[in-house]
């Protein structure tokens with residue numbers, strides 16, 4: 001089949017399956033199978049695609065039609081301009097989280113020690129290390145499977161950086177002091193998880209999503225415990241859910257953090273809260 005016709009075919013199957021970004025997903029899967037890029041659809045749409053590639057593409061399209069996330073099919077996800085390996089064992093990096101990373105970068109100095117609590121794929125920590133000099137990174141997670149993904153990402157994206165990963169229930173196995181602690185913890189209210197889109201509800205690890213009854217379990221524990229692990233003047237940064245700004249700001253202020261600040265993401269939702277330990 002010709003390249004463009006195959007793409008149209010895939011797109012149509014995804015539209016029929018009710019996949020939101022059908023055109024985008026159909027194109028990216030085709031490029032993944034054929035090792036092509038965006039240009040090929042524009043200028044080489046009439047090239048013939050080998051039967052093996054056609055079969056591989058249509059099988060991926062069928063799986064995407066079953067709402068398996070695109071990133072699980074390609075095994076990669078772009079974040080902060082870097083290509084992260086992902087799997088069903090880690091939260092797929094979100095574009096919203098780039099706002100958090102950008103803000104930390106504004107406060108980061110050469111040589112800082114950074115702790116990424118609930119590191120998942122390592123996307124936050126490894127982006128910070130990639131875009132800074134001589135920083136020392138520690139990523140903590142309760143999931144051994146997630147840590148394996150993060151370690152593989154460190155090898156491919158940050159081979160020359162000082163980074164270690166620890167298997168830890170929050171701070172239980174963390175040692176040392178940090179200038180910066182950053183976290184995108186699980187923050188969805190337990191009761192809301194069943195109503196999430198299929199891609200998230202059925203394919204993302206629940207332990208990366210579930211923030212307890214009020215969604216604030218991890219903020220409470222991290223805010224309390226982080227004080228012991230931050231240097232004087234150290235900063236704590238969080239990603240938050242769109243309706244958690246007031247609650248998380250209040251928790252940080254009650255715990256004695258100063259200059260507590262909130263930021264919105266590109267969609268205009270509250271997304272980041274940070275403050276300084278005095």
Ligand code: GLN
Pocket residue numbers: 090091092093094097118119120121122123124184185186187207208209
């Ligand atoms: N730190 C990872 C991310 O932001 C994983 C977060 C999580 O598992 N809740 O994508």
